[in-house]
Amino acid sequence: MPTSNDLAKLKQLPDASGHFGPYGGRFVSETLIAALQDLERTYEKLWRDPDFQAEFDRDLAHYVGRPSPLYFAERLTDHVGGAKIFLKREDLNHTGAHKVNNTIGQALLAKHTGKPRIIAETGAGQHGVASATVAARLGLECQVYMGIDDVERQKLNVYRMKLLGATVIPVESGTRTLKDAMNEAMRDWVTNVDNTFYIIGTAAGPHPYPKLVRDFQSIIGREARSQCLEQTGRLPDALVACVGGGSNAIGLFHPFIEDESVRMIGVEAGGDGVETGRHAAPLTVGRPGVLHGNRTYLMADEGGQIQGTHSISAGLDYPGVGPEHSWLKDCGRAEYTAATDDEAMDAFRLLTRIEGIMPALESSHAVAHAMKLAKEMDKDQIIVVNLSGRGDKDIHTVAEIDGIKV
Amino acid sequence: MSRIKICFDRLETQGRKALIPYVTAGDPAPQVTVPLLHAMVEAGADILELGIPFSDPMADGPTIQLACERALLHNTSIIDVLAMVKTFREQDQETPIVLMGYLNPIEMTGYERFVELASDAGVDGVLTVDLPPEESTAFVSLLNEKDMDAIYLLAPTTEESRVSEVCRQGSGYVYYVSVKGVTGSAELDVDEVAAKVAMIRKHTNLRIGVGFGIRDAASARAISAVSDGAIVGSVLVNQIAALADTPDQIPAAVAAIVKDMRTAMDA
Numbered sequence: 110m111p112t113s114n115d116l117a118k119l120k121q122l123p124d125a126s127g128h129f130g131p132y133g134g135r136f137v138s139e140t141l142i143a144a145l146q147d148l149e150r151t152y153e154k155l156w157r158d159p160d161f162q163a164e165f166d167r168d169l170a171h172y173v174g175r176p177s178p179l180y181f182a183e184r185l186t187d188h189v190g191g192a193k194i195f196l197k198r199e200d201l202n203h204t205g206a207h208k209v210n211n212t213i214g215q216a217l218l219a220k221h222t223g224k225p226r227i228i229a230e231t232g233a234g235q236h237g238v239a240s241a242t243v244a245a246r247l248g249l250e251c252q253v254y255m256g257i258d259d260v261e262r263q264k265l266n267v268y269r270m271k272l273l274g275a276t277v278i279p280v281e282s283g284t285r286t287l288k289d290a291m292n293e294a295m296r297d298w299v300t301n302v303d304n305t306f307y308i309i310g311t312a313a314g315p316h317p318y319p320k321l322v323r324d325f326q327s328i329i330g331r332e333a334r335s336q337c338l339e340q341t342g343r344l345p346d347a348l349v350a351c352v353g354g355g356s357n358a359i360g361l362f363h364p365f366i367e368d369e370s371v372r373m374i375g376v377e378a379g380g381d382g383v384e385t386g387r388h389a390a391p392l393t394v395g396r397p398g399v400l401h402g403n404r405t406y407l408m409a410d411e412g413g414q415i416q417g418t419h420s421i422s423a424g425l426d427y428p429g430v431g432p433e434h435s436w437l438k439d440c441g442r443a444e445y446t447a448a449t450d451d452e453a454m455d456a457f458r459l460l461t462r463i464e465g466i467m468p469a470l471e472s473s474h475a476v477a478h479a480m481k482l483a484k485e486m487d488k489d490q491i492i493v494v495n496l497s498g499r500g501d502k503d504i505h506t507v508a509e510i511d512g513i514k515v
Numbered sequence: 516m517s518r519i520k521i522c523f524d525r526l527e528t529q530g531r532k533a534l535i536p537y538v539t540a541g542d543p544a545p546q547v548t549v550p551l552l553h554a555m556v557e558a559g560a561d562i563l564e565l566g567i568p569f570s571d572p573m574a575d576g577p578t579i580q581l582a583c584e585r586a587l588l589h590n591t592s593i594i595d596v597l598a599m600v601k602t603f604r605e606q607d608q609e610t611p612i613v614l615m616g617y618l619n620p621i622e623m624t625g626y627e628r629f630v631e632l633a634s635d636a637g638v639d640g641v642l643t644v645d646l647p648p649e650e651s652t653a654f655v656s657l658l659n660e661k662d663m664d665a666i667y668l669l670a671p672t673t674e675e676s677r678v679s680e681v682c683r684q685g686s687g688y689v690y691y692v693s694v695k696g697v698t699g700s701a702e703l704d705v706d707e708v709a710a711k712v713a714m715i716r717k718h719t720n721l722r723i724g725v726g727f728g729i730r731d732a733a734s735a736r737a738i739s740a741v742s743d744g745a746i747v748g749s750v751l752v753n754q755i756a757a758l759a760d761t762p763d764q765i766p767a768a769v770a771a772i773v774k775d776m777r778t779a780m781d782a
Contacts, residue, residue: 134650136618136646136650137573138668140670140672140696142673282577296575296696300697300700302695398623399645400571412592413623413624
């Protein structure tokens with residue numbers, strides 16, 4: 110474990126060139142360099158601007174509905190029989206997930222840069238919906254790239270985006286999931302860089318995206334920290350969040366980095382089990398490489414080709430991860446593990462039945478691991494789980510597993 | 516001195532411009548590549564750009580994405596690509612070869628091992644699309660130690676203040692990307708390219724190759740007239756795709772396109 114001095118430094122990352130240790134950076138073709146430098150300048154200026162902060166806070170309060178509650182899941186806690194489990198209710202945000210915290214922030218940046226068109230990539234569709242939502246509100250044109258396999262398994266969100274006025278572009282290249290949607294969005298951006306703002310949905314991609322997405326999402330951790338102190342008089346013992354690209358996790362973790370006593374645990378998509386090779390768990394079993402503009406842990410073969418991934422949840426079905434998680438892992442400040450499709454499904458059903466809260470399949474991975482962890486901990490200890498999204502969008506997937514046609 | 520500089524110097528004394536074709540290694544099958552490279556040299560290519568297949572070619576349009584997919588069907592690895600270069604060198608010790616691709620296969624091979632193998636195979640330059648100068652200091656020193664050139668891209672969006680910085684790290688030539696977009700996408704504006712090339716020349720003595728958007732003999736001629744060389748990719752790769760089921764015909768068919776361009780450029 111790093112010293113408190115190290116932790117203070119860790120919290121200040123990325124460095125001026127966008128690196129978290131060896132991770133992060135700006136690995137893009139030359140055409141995008143100027144746009145990224147521009148974005149960095151705009152962001153650094155606005156993030157320090159009290160008027161921008163006030164506008165962001167106002168939108169989070171009155172449009173998103175923040176603060177989101179920190180809820181003590183008493184029946185779940187009793188059922189598991191261990192540490193107290195609290196849920197950070199990002200599922201109650203407008204549009205139903207944490208994604209909107211970031212899209213509100215980036216849309217405000219887009220507004221300030223005067224670009225009339227936004228593009229986004231999406232996996233489960235939550236980021237696509239959140240982008241389409243802010244585009245509707247600001248009167249911006251919006252195109253969302255989505256792998257054609259995800260278009261199929263997230264029909265409801267596809268229709269939501271269309272109702273919001275966005276164009277959903279199904280991506281048929283590669284593995285036809287989130288990574289391919291991101292490739293296509295990058296290609297669009299290279300072509301239309303003059304009039305287009307690319308809203309990346311996770312804390313990954315070229316600098317400054319991992320930083321600015323984290324900063325916009327850190328509202329989750331700041332609220333959770335003060336809510337926990339207020340409700341229990343102390344800090345939690347552990348934080349648990351699912352990790353695909355890792356934006357909800359870094360949003361929860363970052364404000365706690367210097368709180369040495371707080372364990373931070375990211376839960377990746379174990380799919381059929383990490384030993385089967387059918388999963389999406391680069392931090393658990395992958396290795397460092399470069400994809401989508403940053404150096405980070407990846408699922409790649411020995412020749413460097415990116416491998417196909419599998420997860421029941423489209424939002425976690427991604428072969429990379431945000432670079433800050435890679436560095437938190439190497440430093441030993443955060444731990445990463447995986448939950449399988451089946452474990453996530455069990456958690457989905459249990460939370461729905463005993464708490465009346467239907468979690469997104471992504472968030473169900475975090476719930477599944479929190480239940481395991483709680484059993485090993487004392488009853489007076491506290492776990493905060495990021496319930497990053499609601500499960501309505503997943504009803505088709507669950508019904509299909511149950512053999513029911515909805 | 517690298518083969519690339521020797522090549523450009525020779526062309527300059529002859530009053531000619533470089534013709535630089537690109538193909539993806541292993542497309543549509545591994546055995547096609549070496550004969551294809553020889554055929555293109557025979558048809559008048561001066562420098563060869565050989566693509567390292569990658570699963571996620573973010574800066575490329577559908578034409579080269581599909582070429583990568585065809586090559587990866589046969590698992591054409593970076594090691595296989597280097598072996599192709601080595602085989603090519605058995606018969607041709609003069610024509611410069613530039614490997615072009617994305618960083619991850621190189622990173623996974625390891626910079627030192629890759630540079631060692633590339634030097635041994637007879638590679639002359641490396642263009643890594645997603646490795647801008649800011650991230651490539653270590654890699655470039657390794658390349659330069661082995662007398663290989665790091666080729667960088669400049670784009671229409673590159674600010675003038677940045678041009679000299681990019682060119683300082685590069686050698687061999689710089690590759691000016693003539694359009695905003697992916698490979699094989701938009702129409703060329705020759706006047707705009709000419710203006711940009713003139714601006715770049717103010718900041719560097721490096722030769723300037725121009726690519727993206729050259730699709731026939733006329734555009735190859737027009738672009739080479741305002742630069743030091745024309746880089747041609749998608750139009751050749753489309754021809755390869757069209758003949759993917761009859762790979763024996765590929766070298767001659769692609770060479771015919773190269774020859775047309777050569778003739779137009781030298782006219």
